[in-house]
Amino acid sequence: MSKAQDTMLYLNGVSVAFDGFKAINNLSIIVRPTEMLAIIGPNGAGKTTMMDIITGKTRPDAGEVMFDGRTDLTKLDEAAIANLGIGRKFQKPTVFESHTVWDNLEMALKKPRGIFAALFYTASDEDVTRITEILETVRLLHRKDEFAANLSHGQKQWLEIGMLLAQDPKLLLVDEPVAGMTDSETEETAKLLREIAKTRSVVVVEHDMSFVRELGSRVVCLAEGAVLAEGSLDQVSANPVVIERYLGR
Amino acid sequence: MLTHLLRLALLTLSLLLPSQIARAQDAAVDIPAQIAAMGEASLKELTQIVVELASTGDNGVVPVLTALADGNLYLDEASGRVVIQNGSTITDPLTGEAVDLGAEADLSRIRVNNGLRRDISAALSGMTLMSDNPATRLAAAQGFLSKPDAANLPLLDEAIAAETDANVRGAMQAARAVTILTSEDASIEDKNAAVPQVVAGAGRNAITILTGALADAPDEVKPTIEAAIAGLEQGRAVWGALQNVWFGVSLGSVLLLAAIGLAITFGVMGVINMAHGEMVMLGAYTTFLVQLVIRQNFPGLLDYSLLIALPVAFLVTGAIGVGIERGIIRWLYGRPLETLLATWGLSLILQQTVRSIFGPTNQMVIAPTWMSGSTDFFGLAITYNRFWIVIFALIVFFMLLLILNRTPLGLQMRAVTQNRRMASAMGIRTPFVDAMTFGLGSGIAGLAGVALTQIDNISPNLGQNYIIDSFMVVVFGGVGNLWGTFVGALTLGVANKFLEPYAGAVLGKILILVLIILFIQRRPRGLFALKGRAIEQ
Amino acid sequence: MLTQALFRALDKKAVWVIGIFLAVAVLVPMANLLIPPGQFGHVPTYLVSLLGKYLSYAILALALDLVWGYCGILSLGHSAFFALGGYAMGMYLMRQIGTRGVYGNPTLPDFMVFLNWKELPWYWLGFDNFWFAMAMVVVVPGLLAFIFGFFAFRSRVTGVYLSIITQAMTFALLLAFFRNDMGFGGNNGLTDFKDILGAPVQAQSTRVILFAATAIALALSVLVCSMIVNSKLGKVMVAVRDAESRTRFIGYRVEYVKLFAFTVSAIMAGIAGALYVPQVGIINPGEFEPGNSIEVVIWTAVGGRGTLIGPIIGAIVVNLGKSWFTSALPEFWLFALGALFIFVTLFLPKGIVGLWKQLFGIRRKKAEEPALPTPAQSVDIERGEDSATFDNPQIRPAE
Known part of the structure; x- marks a missing residue:
């Protein structure tokens, strides 16, 4: 327990198996407050499953998953975990396509999530200001009244990041944020994530090595559900096992 | 002992030889003479004659004695013959041949009293106890x-x-x-x-x-009897349970037949076919038509009409299934709720079509001789039609397993279900496989229809009675798993029959539905749910 | 808060719809009572009741639309809630018969006397009071939906599984209500009603008032639904429909959202049933038929789900068609209905309202309105995170 203190996310000895296949095998990862962590690894390394465990979608067979040093995440469901302050961006951008960009953010905005609170909710000036602010950050202000379905792939990615911001989480889990983005968009995203990491913890899963380099964060390489190597990107990419199993010679 | 053996041997002989010869060898009693004497005998003499006749142990005297006891034995005063009169037919008491006594016949009943009747009855019991x-x-x-x-x-x-x-x-x-x-x-x-x-x-x-x-x-003696009764009642409970298991297995096999086609279309393809029940119904009507044609043209084959109907029903409903898949369902892949509605509409049309052609009344399919009657299996009453349906359900189930696991079509079907795009990329004609899968599922529904003609009324609503149950079986057993369907069908069948005695048929069914609804809450993906990341997503 | 919510509810479209039905509530009775028979514009009393029946169906369709069109829950058991509301009303009407029954028993309805029952079962107590009965019209369907939904949504029974168990629910109720010993009149149901609130059910004035009440109830239902769907909760409902697990990950309790929609919808259905029964004069277990529930789905689909006016139009149009067919070509009604199911799902997924928008393209281009999950999305579903609700586990690749 004491080890979990002063951590934002604490995974210790986590394992999960699907029909005998060990998707996650004795995985231990620590993320400190206002720290950015990049996770790399080959397909099937268990990156997405790890995120599923943290966000309550999958229950681990064994191991500890602690948030903010004190909350056991394995006992909570998705909504409760989200309300604790863990935001997740999916690999494939999932925004609410039949809502406008504005409504997407309004729904994500950190507000009471109860039924009647939502039924009688009216946006205050403060909320409007906050949503406008986020729209500016993710550069979608000019498209705020359009349906999310009509955004380009990159814009959807940004809208989803905007929704994450609106949730005001303490920990962000970001799965392949720059897939399908142009180089300049990628650069902007890296900048944005670095900005966010000043006040929050961020975990980024990504394949794009140049993007990871731009993040300039600590890197963990996963393979077969366990940590293969850990350190700076240069350290990790110099690791012979990582080269063998992931980067290729 | 020896005399008995001898008598038995003689009796056996008497079966083989004309009875006159056999009787001639038994010199002790002259049966025809004794019978002839009955006409004028007093009650006392009659008793004597009855005992003597009975002592022959000859089955031939049974009709005389029975007739005497029943008051059917007469003396023809004119000819002096003793005859049996039954209604208007007059027969000879020994040979059983019809006798023409002529116009001057004057029959008078040979009288018996209760005492004599009792003697006859005892004598007859003795006779039959010694029967061969x-x-x-x-x-x-x-x-x-x-x-x-x-x-x-x-x-x-x-x-x-x-x-x-x-x-x-x-x-x-x-x-x-x-x-x-x-x-x-x-x-x-x-x-x-x-x-x-x-x-x-x-x-x-x-x-x-x-x-x-x-x-x-x-x-x-009372404690002994009481203990014996208690023991028997326990035994009876066990037999009762076994009988229920049989009824349950029988119901379960019907459910299996109805649900197994659904397990393919719903379980393997992910398509909700609300017209599945109508495929069953069409199978039943096909059977009816096949039998009609056979009865009119080839009456000799009537006993095999069900067997002939099997492939016909399979092909007819299978072809209709392919038509439905090509015409409607393929436009709706990925939209299961829409598929549900469209196929429901289709089921209405099919029902009404059949109603227009055959009328709303029930049709009959005659059971072949080898399916009628029942047998007693260690005290379990087993009707042949139920028995054959259980066997048939098992055959269909294992054939289907075989098709899915051992044939190229089965391989392609599994490939398409697991990864449509990949299968397509590997050169499998996915539309063809879809159509064939749906056709197979529908064809099996048709087979179920053939079987159902033996236990249910053939009416346009036939399918409606099975569709909800079938869905329950598939959902309960776990979608996408044929063994789940198998276990699900039998479990529901047996559970239904065990609840029936306590709750009545209707309430039992309601209970089952409630239990399934509760069960789905516990295990939303059924008894044999697939596990793994594929589900998690 | 409430005023703001009400204000939001009364957007331009909702005001129109509510206005129309309030006007109908006044005009049709006037056309019946004030214009003498035979003169142009007179609405005969039987027609008033028939229209009243359609409007109660419209409430039912609207109720279904709230859960299906907006929240993505395809309930195949909504006629159960409708029938339960109807039975609650029927029980009140039975108690009003009093000594005028065939057996003249002051408390026991005829069928109970016939079954040789000596006293009223406990669950019939209180139904002689109109307001108690009206409370039950709301409470019974609402409670059933709440309990059923609580278990179903908590265990994340979704998609077709949910549809099938709702169907099983109404089927179980159908079997139960057919039983004589349930105490609801068995096969024959409840009928031969005499009075409602002291006024004879058959009287012209009563029928007109019942019609007006139904039209007003419909207007109120539209108001309530509009309030819900225009609120943030309504947006969350649509979010649940389109991407259920995504909604969870931003912190909404999907099961509660669904439970709310399902319960409100069941209550509306119950009220619709209660208004239906006095106008048709009978309620029997046939109302629980699974087929009826599916028919409601098609009304909603024909009109256009995910809109407030669609289900109302659908219910009225389809039932007009049904009335015409069953008198003119009774043989063909089921053909027509069946074909309608197929036609609408294949060619008219957005219903009449969708067609209207497409034809008279108001404001936005069609491509900009992806309000319903369309086949284009089904490709995503195969891969998507949010579609566990939809399709069969085996269909999806395991990455």
Whole structure:
């Protein structure tokens, strides 16, 4: 327990198996407050499953998953975990396509999530200001009244990041944020994530090595559900096992 | 002993030889003469004759004695002949041939009184106990069992000693035991000893007999009887349970037949086919038509019409299934709720079409001879139609497993279900496989329809009665798993039959539905749910 | 808060719809009572009741639309809630018969006397009071939906599984209500009503008032639904429909959202049933038929789900068609209905309202309105995170 203190996310000895296949095998990862962590690894390394465990979608067979040093995440469901302050961006951008960009953010905005609170909710000036602010950050202000379905792939990615911001989480889990983005968009995203990491913890899963380099964060390489190597990107990419199993010679 | 054997041998002979010859060899009693003497005999003499006739042990005298007891034996005053008159037919008492007595016939009944009747009855029981037909002997023993009379004890003892058939001897011993149990003279020890014999030999009636005997039994015997009844009741509960299991298996096999096609379309393809019940219904009507054609054109094949209907129904409903898939369902892949609605609409159309053609009334399919009747399997009444349906369901199930796991089509089907795009990229014609899969599922529904003609009315609503149950089976068993369907169908069938005695048929069904609804809450993906990341996503 | 919510509810479209039905509530009775028979514009009393029946169906369709069109829950058991509301009303009407029954028993309805029952079962107590009965019209369907939904949504029974168990629910109720010993009149149901609130059910004035009440109830239902769907909760409902697990990950309790929609919808259905029964004069177990529930789905689909006016139009149009067919070509009604199911799902997924928008393209281009999950999305579903609700586990690749 004491080890979990002063951590934002604490995974210790986590394992999960699907029909005998060990998707996650004795995985231990620590993320400190206002720290950015990049996770790399080959397909099937268990990156997405790890995120599923943290966000309550999958229950681990064994191991500890602690948030903010004190909350056991394995006992909570998705909504409760989200309300604790863990935001997740999916690999494939999932925004609410039949809502406008504005409504997407309004729904994500950190507000009471109860039924009647939502039924009688009216946006205050403060909320409007906050949503406008986020729209500016993710550069979608000019498209705020359009349906999310009509955004380009990159814009959807940004809208989803905007929704994450609106949730005001303490920990962000970001799965392949720059897939399908142009180089300049990628650069902007890296900048944005670095900005966010000043006040929050961020975990980024990504394949794009140049993007990871731009993040300039600590890197963990996963393979077969366990940590293969850990350190700076240069350290990790110099690791012979990582080269063998992931980067290729 | 030896005399009995001899008599048995003679009796056997008498079966083979004309009865006259056989009788001639038994010189002791001149049967025709005795019968002829009956005409003018007094009551006392008649009793004598009856005893003498009975002592021959010849089956040939049974009709005379029966007729005498029933008051059907007459003397023709004109010719002096003794004849049997039954309604308007007059027959010879020995040969059984019709007799023409001519116009001057003057029949007078040979009178009997109750005392004589009792003698005849005892004599006849003795006769039948010695009959050469085991079934007759068994019936006689059972007759004694239900009307025990201490006077018959010697007769029974004699019969038991001569009996060769273990089954019949058991019944005779039970009859003897009952006689002892109810007789006033028998000792306590004998009575106590008799109880287990009743239990052993009286079969399903033992409880009734013992309960009847309990009231009049001496106090010393009562505990033995009570213990025996308790034991029997336990046994009966076990048999009752087994009988329920059989009924349940039978119902389960019907459910399996109805649901297994659905398991393919719903489970393997992810398509909700609300018209599945109508495929079953069309299978049943196909059977009806096949039988109609056969009856009119090839009456000799009538007994095989069900067998002929099987491939026809499979092809007809399978072809319709392919048509439905090509015409409607393929436009709706990925939209299961829409598929549900469209196929529901289709089911309405199919029902109304059949109603327009055949009318709303029930049609009949005649059961072939090999499917009618029932057999007694260690006390379980098993009707042949149910039995064959169970067998048929198993055959269909294992054939389907075989098709899915061992044929190229099955391989392609599994490939398409697991990864459509990949399968397509590998050169599998996915539209063809879809159509074939749906056709297979529908064809099996048609086969179910053939089987259902034997236990249900053939009406346009036939399918409606099975569709909800079938869905329950598939959902309960776990989607995408044929074994799940198998276990699901049998479980629901047996559970239904076990609930029925306590809750009644309707309430039992309601309970099952409620239980399934609760079960789905616990395990939303059914009994045999697939696990793994594929589901998690 | 409430005023703001009400204000939001009364957007331009909702005001129109509510206005129309309030006007209908006044005009049709006037056309019946004030214009003499035979003169142009007179609405005969039987027609008033028939229209009243359609409007109660419209409430039912609207109720279904709230859960299906907006929240993605395809309930195949909504006629159960409708029938339960109807039975609650029927029980009140039975108690009003009093000594005028065939057997003249002051408390026991005829069928109970016939079954040789000596006293009223406990669950019939209180139904002689109109307001108690009206409370039950709301409470019974609402409670059933709440309990059923609580278990179903908590265990994440979704998509077709949910549809099938709702169907099983109404089927179980159908079997139960057919039983004589349930105490609801068995096969024959409840009928031969005499009075409602002291006024004879058959009287012209009563029928007109019942019609007006139904029209007003419909207007109120539209108001309530509009309030819900225009609120943030309504947006969350649509979010649940389109991407259920995504909604969870931003912190909404999907099961509660669904439970709310399902319960409100069941209550509306119950009220619709209660208004239906006095106008048709009978309620029997046939109302629980699974087929009826599916028919409601098609009304909603024909009109256009995910809109407030669609289900109302659908219910009225389809039932007009049904009335015409069953008198003119009774043989063909089921053909027509079946074909309608197929036609609408294949060619008219957005219903009449969708067609209207497409034809008279108001404001936005069609491509900009992806309000319903369309086949284009089904490709995503195969891969998507949010579609566990939809399709069969085996269809999806395991990455």
